[in-house]
Amino acid sequence: MAQQVMSQRESKMSQVYGRGCQIAGCSQLRKSGKKYCNKHEHGFHLKGDPLQVSIKISSLQRSTQEIQELFESNKSNPSLGDLKLALGERWVHLGKAVDKYLQQYESGIAGSKGQRKGYQVLLSLLKNAPMDEVLLLWSSFQRFEDDMPSMFVNQRSYKHQLVKHIRRISHFIDPALINKRTGKPIVKYVPEMSVPEVNTVYELLNQVFGVTGYQFSKAISKRVDAKEELDKRVRAALVGIT
Ligand SMILES: [Zn+2]
Structure with a gap:
C-alpha cells in the first residue's frame, strides 16, 4: 500500500x-x-532552501548591536520594562505548553516525530537560555531581515536559519546523534532539520515574541534617519562658516 x-x-x-x-x-x-538531486536535497534540509546562504552569527552582529543599543538607551523607559514583563508572562505560558505537549506525547497521544523534536528543542531552550537571550536573537533576525531582505530566498529559509540559531543556543542534543557505543554526542555543526521541526519551534516562539523585532527595527531606522538628518545639518552649517 x-x-x-x-x-x-x-x-x-x-x-x-x-x-x-x-x-x-x-x-x-x-x-x-x-x-x-541528492546534493540540493541535502541543502534543503541544512538551510531551508538549496539556494539559501547560511546566516552566520557574525553576519548578524551589526543587527544585534543595534538592538542592544536601542535597549541601552531605553534602559529607564518604563515601556521597555512593561514589554519585558508581558513577554515574560508569555514565556511562562510557553513553558507550560511545552510540558503539556511532551506529557501527552509520552502517554501515547499521537504527534509527528518532527513536531516532537521541535518541542524537545524548546524544552532545552527554556532550560538553558534566558528569555532575554532568545529575545535578542529573535529581534536581531527580524532587524537583519528588515535591513537586508535579499539575504533570504523565501520565508521558509528565513525560518530555518532562525531556528538553526535557536537550536544552537538551546544546546539541544539530538538523541539520534549520540554515539551508541561511547554515549557521547556526535559533533555536527549544521544539523539537518525537518519542516515540522522548524515550524513547531518557529510558531511557538512567534506566539511569544511575534513582530517585536520589527517594531524595534522601525525604531532603529528612525534613529538612523534622525542621526543622518543631524549630520546633514552639521555639514551644511560647516560649509556656511567662512
Ligand atoms: Zn541539483
Whole structure:
C-alpha cells in the first residue's frame, strides 16, 4: 500500500517536474519523490532552501548591536520594562505548553516525530537560555531581515536559519546523534532539520515574541534617519562658516 502511494506521488511528480533536479543549471537527476538531486536535497534540509546562504552569527552582529543599543538607551523607559514583563508572562505560558505537549506525547497521544523534536528543542531552550537571550536573537533576525531582505530566498529559509540559531543556543542534543557505543554526542555543526521541526519551534516562539523585532527595527531606522538628518545639518552649517 505504502509502495503504491509512493509511486502515485512519484508519477505525479515526474509529470510536473520531469526527471531533472529543479535547481536551474543543475544537471543531476531528481531523487525519486523529491524535487531536487541528492546534493540540493541535502541543502534543503541544512538551510531551508538549496539556494539559501547560511546566516552566520557574525553576519548578524551589526543587527544585534543595534538592538542592544536601542535597549541601552531605553534602559529607564518604563515601556521597555512593561514589554519585558508581558513577554515574560508569555514565556511562562510557553513553558507550560511545552510540558503539556511532551506529557501527552509520552502517554501515547499521537504527534509527528518532527513536531516532537521541535518541542524537545524548546524544552532545552527554556532550560538553558534566558528569555532575554532568545529575545535578542529573535529581534536581531527580524532587524537583519528588515535591513537586508535579499539575504533570504523565501520565508521558509528565513525560518530555518532562525531556528538553526535557536537550536544552537538551546544546546539541544539530538538523541539520534549520540554515539551508541561511547554515549557521547556526535559533533555536527549544521544539523539537518525537518519542516515540522522548524515550524513547531518557529510558531511557538512567534506566539511569544511575534513582530517585536520589527517594531524595534522601525525604531532603529528612525534613529538612523534622525542621526543622518543631524549630520546633514552639521555639514551644511560647516560649509556656511567662512
Ligand atoms: Zn541539483
